[in-house]
Amino acid sequence: MSDWYRKKTWTKEDEEYFYQKLKRAREYGRPQYLRIQAITLIDTHENDLLDVAEILLNKILEDYPENKLERSSAFHSLGDIYKLHEDYATAINYYKEAIDFEKKFPNVRTMAYLDYSELIIKTNQENKYNAIEKLLKSKLLELVFPIEKYKVCSILSIINKHNGKLTQAKEYAVL
Numbered sequence: 001m002s003d004w005y006r007k008k009t010w011t012k013e014d015e016e017y018f019y020q021k022l023k024r025a026r027e028y029g030r031p032q033y034l035r036i037q038a039i040t041l042i043d044t045h046e047n048d049l050l051d052v053a054e055i056l057l058n059k060i061l062e063d064y065p066e067n068k069l070e071r072s073s074a075f076h077s078l079g080d081i082y083k084l085h086e087d088y089a090t091a092i093n094y095y096k097e098a099i100d101f102e103k104k105f106p107n108v109r110t111m112a113y114l115d116y117s118e119l120i121i122k123t124n125q126e127n128k129y130n131a132i133e134k135l136l137k138s139k140l141l142e143l144v145f146p147i148e149k150y151k152v153c154s155i156l157s158i159i160n161k162h163n164g165k166l167t168q169a170k171e172y173a174v175l
Contacts, residue, residue: 005033006040010052031060031070035077042080050081057081069108072101076112083115088123092116099135113139114148117155129159149175 004021007014018037022030038053057074060067079094098112117132136152143149157172 005037007037008040008044008049010041010049015052028067031064031067031074034060035070035073038074038077042077042084045084047085050084054078054081068105072098072105072108072110072112075101076110076115079112079115083119088119092119092123095119111148114151118151121155121158126162129162133159 002008004018007018022033025033034056038056041049041053041056057078060070060074064070075094075098079091079098082088082091082094095112095116098110099116102108102110102112113135117136120128120132133156136156139152143152153172153175157169160166160169160172
């Protein structure tokens, strides 16, 4: 049996059971359970479950405004929902909120900066390329995972090629 906060369905019974268990959880842990359940539902890519995930994430933001640990993740996950709905403008706004929050609270980190950057490139918002380049260059020394480095360097290569800096574009492409 799966955990009560990792349901991949959301029937009336699932919802009642979830909120019953959530009520019994320690108050400081509730936002985490809401986030985990929301992410589990997002991973299904089913529209009706994306709507439920959005409700759960907004509950974190509204009911637990003092919780700094889950706030950035909630914004990031809301961005993911809107990206799946192909509402890229709203997704970009949520990713930007996560990035801005992480500037105030640098101990809280998500991959929102990367999803934000990818969507800026995907939607050809060339007016934001310089800001994206600056953001990504600031992250270069912090990169831990190879896939993260690959994506950052790929985006930097695209931006440099667009700006006519072919030598730098090639260097990033090699990295």
